[in-house]
Amino acid sequence: MPAAWIRSVDLFEAFDRLIARYDIATGNLILEVTESTTLGCLGYAKHILSGLRQRGCRLSLDDFGTGYSSLMQLHRITFDELKVDRSFISRLEQDKRAEAIALSILDLGHRLGMTVVAEGIETPGQHALLKAAGYDLGQGFWLARPFAEEDLIHWCHHLITPFTPARPRP
Numbered sequence: 001m002p003a004a005w006i007r008s009v010d011l012f013e014a015f016d017r018l019i020a021r022y023d024i025a026t027g028n029l030i031l032e033v034t035e036s037t038t039l040g041c042l043g044y045a046k047h048i049l050s051g052l053r054q055r056g057c058r059l060s061l062d063d064f065g066t067g068y069s070s071l072m073q074l075h076r077i078t079f080d081e082l083k084v085d086r087s088f089i090s091r092l093e094q095d096k097r098a099e100a101i102a103l104s105i106l107d108l109g110h111r112l113g114m115t116v117v118a119e120g121i122e123t124p125g126q127h128a129l130l131k132a133a134g135y136d137l138g139q140g141f142w143l144a145r146p147f148a149e150e151d152l153i154h155w156c157h158h159l160i161t162p163f164t165p166a167r168p169r170p
Contacts, residue, residue, distance in 0.1 A: 006033075006048050015052065026056030030081060034062045046077050053078065060117075065105060074112060082109040086120025089140070093125045103133055110134070 005011065019026060031052060033045075049059055060081035064070060065088055074082075084105050091098035102118070109116035118130045121140030130138060147155060 006045060011048060012051055012055075015055070019055070027058075029057045030060050031057050032060045032062040032083070033079075042072065042076055049077055063119075065101060074108075079112075079114060081115045081117060082112075083117040083119050083139075086140070089118050089120045089126060089130070090122065092129055093123065099129070102130075106133055106135060 008014065018024070033049065053059060058080040059078070060083055061070075061073065061079045062083045063085045064082050065085045073079075082105065084102055088098045088102040088105070092102060106116050115136045117137040117139060118126075118135045119139050121127050121130065121138045122142045124142065126140075127138065127142055144155065
């Protein structure tokens with residue numbers, strides 16, 4: 001969700017119009033907010049994001065671990081999902097400090113009742129480590145490359161469990 005959108009004066013009215021126009025169930029929406037999006041004014045961001053949660057949307061804190069106010073945002077704003085930045089995930093196998101941070105973020109997210117997503121999984125070793133650690137979801141080229149719409153539909157129909165890699169047919 002772009003920071004400019006959060007700061008717009010008629011955000012709730014515009015959001016409500018879009019939801020009505022496209023007949024969207026807000027419970028199916030996960031709005032991703034990057035750490036830097038709420039940096040300007042945490043109080044105002046909390047007001048806006050709370051309003052969107054009251055409308056049924058779920059909130060995801062994206063790129064976690066790369067900003068300056070991460071923990072304050074987790075304390076002040078209720079998020080449903082925490083996405084661990086790929087900069088930690090990509091170094092898991094060769095950097096014990098990155099692994100320690102990624103596992104600590106997992107623990108923190110679970111203690112706060114959040115779904116924790118690992119971004120940027122690119123090797124079987126990363127996947128195995130994250131799966132064993134208890135990550136809820138994963139994203140990355142090792143799990144799946146970007147798809148055309150018809151390939152995505154096929155992939156979704158054959159996906160057995162979260163966090164299990166599947167490849168589209170050529």
